[in-house]
Amino acid sequence: MDNKNITKILKLTAQLMELHEVNTFKIRSYTSAIYSIDQGNISLEKLDKEALQKINGIGKSIAEVIVQLQETGTHEYLEELLKETPKGLLEVLEIKGLGPKKIKTLWKTLHITSVHELLEACQSGEVAKIKGFGKKTQESIIQSLEFMASNQGKWHYADVEEAVETLHDDLVQLFGDDAVSLTGAYSRKNEIIEQVEWLIKSEDPKAVFKKLSSLKPLQQDKKTSSPFTWRGKLGERDLSAVIFVTSPSTFVNEQLLRSASRAHLLAPLEDGTPLGSYFKAGQFESQEAAYKAAGLAYVVPELREGQFEIALAKENKLPVLLEEKDLKGILHNHSTYSDGKHTLKEMADYCQELGYEYLGISDHSRTAMYAGGLDIDKVVEQQAEIKRLNEEMAPFRIFSGIESDILVDGSLDYPDEVLASFDFIVSSIHSGLSMTRKKATARLIKAIENPYTTILGHPTGRLLLRREGYPVDHKAIIDACAENKVVIEINANPWRLDLDWRWVHYAMDKEVMLSINPDAHEKKGYFHMKYGVLTGRKGGLTKAMTLNAMGVQAIGEYFDKRKENIKK
Known part of the structure; x- marks a missing residue:
């Protein structure tokens, strides 16, 4: 329970307090503590109640809350507030531009307790009728809800990096460095990741799946998995993960096809053959050898987006990238x-x-x-x-x-x-x-x-x-x-x-x-x-x-x- 997680829970507590119209002085004690932790340079981990109270902005009650967080991951007062709050309102609290006071009005006036109900109320024009809202606010809420919906299941590259790299190391330990390859958007270092993908070289998919079951971060979805494809989730973030098993003879082909964007693979070679078709049909010792055989300079995975790289690769003019x-x-x-x-x-x-x-x-x-x-x-x-x-x-x-x-x-x-x-x-x-x-x-x-x-x-x-x-x-x-x-x-x-x-x-x-x-x-x-x-x-x-x-x-x-x- 580091400072970041502590402040996250304290902020949620303060939001719920405001939602339930708790005494403003009590809310202020939480916001003051949050500010002190954010601005301070002291790690709260392992500090006892007495040490916490010495930090400016943290009183006795907040110190007790932080100790509870360190011990249990939650605190009693938060649990009390959560019991009084419809679960769906926690998601509503995440909507940009909607503070606890307005959410309270929506809850009590229109009985809105979920994002779905809020969207319906906006689409029917009911939200605009409430005093203090209006058509402009209603339209803004709709846009925020649509934006949230379009980003479900998506993650910042930086947020998943540690989990992905840790699992990659585990896979290498199990199968060997030359038999494991990261593919997909993560291999191209895209800013947003919806799914993380690996390729494993093996003639025995069943043996691979058996070994994968020993990795705790992985949770398999057996319904969507198939004999050559493991599908499921990675870690607490609930990140979609796919692990493809392929034979040694097609390993390089699959690396090439699964680490590039569609636009990159559709780019025509000198004879008009799409690059992807060329990669699929050939036999190559390595990815570098495949690009060379296609008459191209080697394109590193992060450039395989179908923008400018193919034209430069044809002329052997790809840039030496910044490090x-x-x-x-x-x-x-x-x-x-x-x-x-x-x-x-x-x-x-x-x-x-x-x-x-x-x-x-x-x-x-x-x-x-x-x-x-x-x-x-x-x-x-x-x-x-x-x-x-x-x-x-x-x-x-x-x-x-x-x-x-x-x-x-x-x-x-x-x-x-x-x-x-x-x-x-x-x-x-x-x-x-x-x-x-x-x-x-x-x-x-x-x-x-x-x-x-x-x-x-x-x-x-x-x-x-x-x-x-x-x-x-x-x-x-x-x-x-x-x-x-x-x-x-x-x-x-x-x-x-x-x-x-x-x-x-x-x-x-x-x-x-x-x-x-x-x-x-x-x-x-x-x-x-x-x-x-x-x-x-x-x-x-x-x-x-x-x-x-x-x-x-x-x-x-x-x-x-x-x-x-x-x-x-």
Whole structure:
């Protein structure tokens, strides 16, 4: 029961308290504790009641709750609240834009106790009739419900990675490294995983199935399984899993066919034969040999999407893809100056400890009051601290940046003289997300044309599996970045991965550089960099086209040159 799981349960408790209109002071004690745990740097695991009470924001009653969570995984008061709450309302609580108070109104007014009932009430127009709701709210609920339904059974790559890799190691132990192959979307490092797939080489499927039954994380669905295909679920996440058994003679063929997208396999070779048909009919010693026999350079699994890779493979011009070790610094990070968990010095020390040459700090700008955005006095204070730390930590360097809100009219936060004081600026949209494609595109282009914009942050504002991004004309945005020499961020947070990999190659064609940014709000957020690299690789990103693959001196000169050009 780590901090993340503890806060998750405390948040659910607070939501249910609000749903049942519990005393506001009691609710506040929970929200205060949640904030303290989120902002603190103390692991709650193994702490007793007395030690917990010493943490600011955690009183006696919350300390007792946390101890219960550590011992049982739940707590008495939560169980009491759950007994009073229809089970279906827990799913309703997950709907974006619907707080406990509105859910209480729906429950008591229309007797809604499930997502299904809520959708029916919206479709019949009953929700719009309730005071405080209206047609706009009703339509928003319908969109959220449809979005939730379309994402059932889907997972972020990062969320399933540990379980998948652990099981893969177990399979290798059972069958041997050369007899086990990950295939499907996971092998291509797709951002969303609906099903994880393996291929096992064997002449004896029954023996394979018998060995699989010894692996505890796997739960077989015998109804959907067949003599050569094991189907079921993996682990607590209820992730769909499929394990195909194939003979040694067809193992490589199946690897090729099951690790590529349909578009990749349908791509025609020089004689018009679809690549998939060629792979199915031939006899190959390895995947590399198969591509060579087809007259193609070897295509790594993450590129097998049917985008640009076949044309480049025919000419032997596939790029040398970016690797995590190529990155020299970490840009777009937050500290306690705004809504980060760790101080500027803590963020810098850990960045240096990880072997990076520089840190780009870019806390929220003043308009983002909800995230502790920096007023001008705070900007001056932070920049003074950066100067002191740079003297202490040289040759490591902290670059002074800001994540400037792109305002509704497309202008940037702060007057020009304040913008000019930063080394670099990440320009991002955080509010007014309900826009048409035309409005969103125009708003972004105006920000891109602002000479102070260095990097365009998370271009669509999407939150994978939670919120669709605002619609934009990607080509127009990328073209504007090319014209104004603006870098585009690949936000490495697994919830974002924005810019989407499908547009990385187009950006590179237009000579637009990309920056792998973790948008880290705490030290461990740095480890999200790997997911940004995976996203970039899927789009063909190279070291040369990655901004933060530059060394500390080169990127310092890059920032200085941009600022000099503004003065001209």
